[in-house]
Amino acid sequence: MTAAPAAARRPRRHDPGRRDRLVDTALDVIARDGVAAASHRAIARAADVPLGSLTYHFASLTDLLSAAFTRHVDTAASRFDERMRAAGSPAAALEALVEHLTGDLLGSSRDLVLTVELYVAAARNPALRAVTQDWMSRSRRSLERHLDPVTAREIDALVEGLVLHSALSTDPMDADGIRNALHRLAGPVR
Amino acid sequence: MTAAPAAARRPRRHDPGRRDRLVDTALDVIARDGVAAASHRAIARAADVPLGSLTYHFASLTDLLSAAFTRHVDTAASRFDERMRAAGSPAAALEALVEHLTGDLLGSSRDLVLTVELYVAAARNPALRAVTQDWMSRSRRSLERHLDPVTAREIDALVEGLVLHSALSTDPMDADGIRNALHRLAGPVR
Amino acid sequence: MTAAPAAARRPRRHDPGRRDRLVDTALDVIARDGVAAASHRAIARAADVPLGSLTYHFASLTDLLSAAFTRHVDTAASRFDERMRAAGSPAAALEALVEHLTGDLLGSSRDLVLTVELYVAAARNPALRAVTQDWMSRSRRSLERHLDPVTAREIDALVEGLVLHSALSTDPMDADGIRNALHRLAGPVR
Amino acid sequence: MTAAPAAARRPRRHDPGRRDRLVDTALDVIARDGVAAASHRAIARAADVPLGSLTYHFASLTDLLSAAFTRHVDTAASRFDERMRAAGSPAAALEALVEHLTGDLLGSSRDLVLTVELYVAAARNPALRAVTQDWMSRSRRSLERHLDPVTAREIDALVEGLVLHSALSTDPMDADGIRNALHRLAGPVR
DNA sequence: AATGAATGAGTATTCATTCAT
């Protein structure tokens, strides 16, 4: 690929919503190749957009990654809160939690991968820590629709542990294993 | 740039054990800056050694990281097995497990960080997967000194989840929380 | 090393036609030092341009060499075709051929060297083979303005052999020797 | 491959004839990967010999390449002279020449490749020019067993051209083409 | 408002050669 004239025909000057599209593409690249490989260039190529367009819309790469992870968190946290709102009892909430873990996350590796990439990136990048913190508090609030704050905190921690373990272990638990662990940990609920 | 203007002349020729020292330095850099920042240059600088020395001793960066993580795993797995060997009963083993998690890992953030960096790196680097796999099977065998294989597997998974959560969460569990979770999961033991 | 301490400050930003200039400079370096010595660095130095500029304009070194040799071939093939178009008879074409070999090539060692460097490079680099192939077919077509395809092929082969021999032998043929060889091989022509 | 301990078991201290073996291995590497790829390391690896062994036996890489090409030339020139000595007449010599070109060279691509690599390397490396010069004078003397000096010179040039063309053209002549060209060029001989 | 060009620092890796043992 001759870097410069690579894009050949590209008369796409007016393109409202490009900023938006870039955020989605960034998530695609992160899911596919990891956050370490999510460079300006990689994202520009994936979005079929000139390199300069990225720095035009986002002041820095971290800004772009932040926007991308924020969108991921918004989607995931909303879906989770809906699940919790739909549950009529603590027991139902627990079952919804199992669904969330085995369906939403283990079902689609994309969500799982994005979540873990965010956790890992946040460990070294303070700008992303705000995003994870926000996620945690929203998820905590969703759980508190049915559980007392202390239990909510513990369950949340367990869920995080299970998610990370699912994504990173060489011998991850399957759905049944996760269900058992959750129930044993939560104990009897109404 | 004459590399390190600090070191000025560097008439260092004979340096037995340098290979070994490089492995240790690599672990230092990984613990300090993360595996993503553990480049040839960063490690060479930290070891105060010319760049070419790294590629002389290790054919590729992955080889060096592999050697480093292997050393970390050897240390950690040996210590863990000693703990298990020392325990006289399943109940004692469980308590030793709590010690291991709250003392060895949460006590020294270095071990915790190295462990998580390994997990994360292995997720995208097949060569490192062999190292984690080896670790898992050693740890499993240690647990099976006291627990049946099925329980050993579940406990191992929980431990992994707790470790990852401890390192990556913005609101990690404290020692008490970890102790409770372990006991609840393990159930009553002799 | 601040690259070129000679050039000191280098506030050069706007430089239209640089891509073009780089192609020419690459040919210069190849002619002077051989294709084996035509590294990014060597060409950047010769063009007085920062190293990154090369990889900006050309995705790989092979791409740059390809562009350079393509330009050389375009020039040479056009000149050769003009010679052939200008010839009014097979006999005149043969004489033009002698001119071409003894004038264009032996006269300017630059063209000769570039041609041979291309042949040699193409022997180990498949991407360059396309360039030589293109050249061959253009030259074949030029010859077929006056000669039947079979003879054109043979003459073309002889010319190639003479060019290579001229460039690489320690005792190259002189113009007279070449003229004789050509006429003997072509036999009597109208 | 971990550079240093790569060679694993290698207790081969006493190894007379190693120098010799290195020369042969160098030719192997040149034939397989080209002279540009014939580095100390590549040859050491191919010979299964420690790196230091090369610089112990040969003061420089050029020295080693020189020795290798000299051996190639000795072999080839001797074989050629034998062919010529065996021929009983100029006509037989010519036929032997055809044999030499279509059999020795086109038959085994190894000889062809080595010859061309030598020519090309000598074009930029004065130390190797002595080797080609020696070859040329020996081959000339062989031809002069049957031909007058002037014809010997011309035939020699043609043969060189044919060899180079065979190795480097994208559309090389086949054996028949070569035979025809030789006979047409040599004219009627006794 | 948008982008092609530019660039200096950085990436892993290869290399010929020197040297201490």
Add this chain to the structure above:
DNA sequence: TATGAATGAATACTCATTCAT
């Protein structure tokens, strides 16, 4: 006599960011 270790310069290539148009 032989070799493992060492090293500084070089290799191609990637990158985040700046800037002129």
